[in-house]
Amino acid sequence: MADDQDNQHRTATRVVEAGRRKQWTSVPDLAGGVVNPPVWRASTHLYENCAALKEAAASANEDGRFYYGRRGAPTQWALAEALTGLEKGAYGTMLYPSGVAAITGAYLAVLRPGERLLITDNAYDPSRNIGTGLMKNFGVKPEFFDPLDIEAFRALCAQDGKIGTVLLEAPGSLTFEMCDVPALAAIAKAAGAWVLIDNTWAGPTGFSGIPHGCDGVITALTKHVGGHSDLMMGAVSGTERLYRRLRRTAQQLGTVVSPDDAALALRGLRTLxxxxxxxxxxxxxxxxxxxxxxxxxxxxxxxxxxxxxxxxxxxxxxxxxxxxxxxxxxxxxxxxxxxxxxxxxxxxxxxxxxxxxxxxxxxxxxxxxxxxxxxxxxxxxxxxxxxxxxxxxxxxxxxxxxxxxxxxxxxxxxxxxxxxx
Ligand SMILES: Cc1ncc(COP(=O)(O)O)c(C=O)c1O
Structure with missing residues (x-):
């Protein structure tokens, strides 16, 4: 079994400490704080004066700075930051209202008309259907590959046409074939593709996609992270280059998750x-x-x-x-x-x-x-x-x-x- 220790703490410790910034859980006037970030329900954030509003607008695109509800508040930031902390090699995490929304959000962030989208044949059904439906309507060319046949995948990658993205899933969530992620990712990268992996099965404590060659890791938080069958949410954690694309696309789509669900997901995360x-x-x-x-x-x-x-x-x-x-x-x-x-x-x-x-x-x-x-x-x-x-x-x-x-x-x-x- 691969080693679960990073350079600081072991996994069980990291899921407890991740994303718990003091400034999101403390109340300075009361000289104390709480364990979990409160549920900040807010569309409107208020400013002291026009100068503060102007200053906030200048930093509007940073987590940890109030701006407007669609950009989140400490509850959502704490969850995103916790997931980034658990996902080795990740620069940032975008949250989505479901796992499917995370898959679509990731596809839309990286694919351009005319590009090929290579999808592992053992992928979750909607990952396939979004490729052959929505993405195809946008001019993307979906193709499927056998995740166990590395040479066939290499040959597919060598064919004409720019490969925008390769989607992996290990193991597939219906038939549980386990593919060689680093081998497939290396071939895809050499072909100039973005490599995404749906890592919902193992989650961030069970497998680290980025050190194994992926640019982004998709997780349906609805499953293990929520853990109690009472919320829908998804996330994509990625390298800096990917994260910037994800963020820009999510903001254009108006993607936002509720603070109540983020608080539930954070609660689930602690026992993951x-x-x-x-x-x-x-x-x-x-x-x-x-x-x-x-x-x-x-x-x-x-x-x-x-x-x-x-x-x-x-x-x-x-x-x-x-x-x-x-x-x-x-x-x-x-x-x-x-x-x-x-x-x-x-x-x-x-x-x-x-x-x-x-x-x-x-x-x-x-x-x-x-x-x-x-x-x-x-x-x-x-x-x-x-x-x-x-x-x-x-x-x-x-x-x-x-x-x-x-x-x-x-x-x-x-x-x-x-x-x-
Ligand atoms: C592997 C996998 N990825 C993504 C999803 C989508 O998650 P959600 O149901 O939150 O849209 C699922 C849901 O079953 C899944 O099994």
């Missing part, structure tokens, strides 16, 4: 490391149990010893999370529905990363362009045991319940599946 460690341990226990079940053709989880991508995960990542999937052995969608519907402790719903466990039917073949699903007969995948009939998967987001109870729930779910409907 602890929650992810527990969820990773529980997920591993459940994944190991599932791997031995006769109803299961494959467990898609790079954290599992010997699983495809496990070596890359150990090499590059400092942590994992509770999100993984398993493929049913030769069962149909009705059998899968019987299993999921019978679960008591797992909710059925979108999203992930909350304290509560979720189960979701997923059909990866519906969002593939290059890599076939199921990946039968592709030894590079390493998923021995997957046959043509093993198509239907269940994605689990493991929360903070005791894994013993979750395993018992899955066991009775399998019994209900086999009992028929």
């Amino acid at each position: 490391d602890l929650r992810l460690k527990q969820e990773t341990a529980s997920a591993l226990e459940i994944a190991q149990w599932l791997a031995k079940r006769p109803e299961v053709a494959a467990v898609l989880c790079p954290m599992l010893d010997g699983a495809p991508g496990h070596d890359l995960w150990r090499r590059d990542f400092t942590g994992g999370c509770g999100l993984f999937a398993f493929v049913l052995k030769g069962r149909d969608t009705a059998a899968r529905a019987r299993l999921i519907d019978a679960l008591d402790l797992f909710g059925i719903g979108y999203s992930w990363g909350g304290f509560e466990s979720l189960a979701l039917p997923v059909d990866p073949e519906t969002c593939r362009s290059v890599r076939a699903w199921p990946p039968v007969g592709n030894p590079a995948d390493g998923w021995a045991g997957l046959d043509e009939g093993d198509r239907f998967a269940v994605r689990l987001s493991i929360g903070l319940e005791d894994p013993v109870d979750l395993i018992a729930d899955l066991e009775q779910g399998f019994a209900a599946m086999e009992a028929g409907g």
Whole structure:
């Protein structure tokens, strides 16, 4: 496992101390302060006089200087600064009202008409659709690539046409292929592209995209950082060059997040490391149990010893999370529905990363362009045991319940599946 220590404190300490500037939490007149920055609800910031207004306008584009509500206030600045502090190599962070808005905001910041947008084939569905929809309407040319085939990616990059951006996701949040981020990023950079990575799965405590060659790291804060399934938010942290573009674009789009949600995200952030460690341990226990079940053709989880991508995960990542999937052995969608519907402790719903466990039917073949699903007969995948009939998967987001109870729930779910409907 990669080392989780930076030159100051360890990860668990950094998530507690990040973004807690004294001037945002202290009340000088009362000679004291509070632990968290208050929720500054403000559209209008007031100035002492016209000279102060003029001075503020001159520094209007800096965080930490009041100007107008759309530029944020200490609650949002504290969150952005905390995320920048946790994201190794980042110069700044822009906040967005959802993870999808962060992806769109990043695309719009870096892509220009006529440029190619190369999207990993295991990307989150909307990342693909924004590329083939909105961005294509703006004259961008979306293309997909197999994240496991480095030579094919190199050949794609060598083709004619300026590559504006390459979007990576490691692991993919449906099929969990783990790609070689530094290798792909180096090829993309040599081709002159911006490299973005959707790092929602590992988050800033589990993987650092910038030291591995990316310019920007997209995180759906809705998932692990929020952690309690009660807010929508996204972020992009990046190098200085990228951050300036992100900021300019976000300001033109009028992108702003509410201080209430920023305060919730900050609260979630303080327990991020602890929650992810527990969820990773529980997920591993459940994944190991599932791997031995006769109803299961494959467990898609790079954290599992010997699983495809496990070596890359150990090499590059400092942590994992509770999100993984398993493929049913030769069962149909009705059998899968019987299993999921019978679960008591797992909710059925979108999203992930909350304290509560979720189960979701997923059909990866519906969002593939290059890599076939199921990946039968592709030894590079390493998923021995997957046959043509093993198509239907269940994605689990493991929360903070005791894994013993979750395993018992899955066991009775399998019994209900086999009992028929
Ligand atoms: C990998 C990944 N990225 C981004 C998002 C988008 O986040 P949001 O739901 O906040 O728009 C999701 C949501 O499921 C996701 O799974």
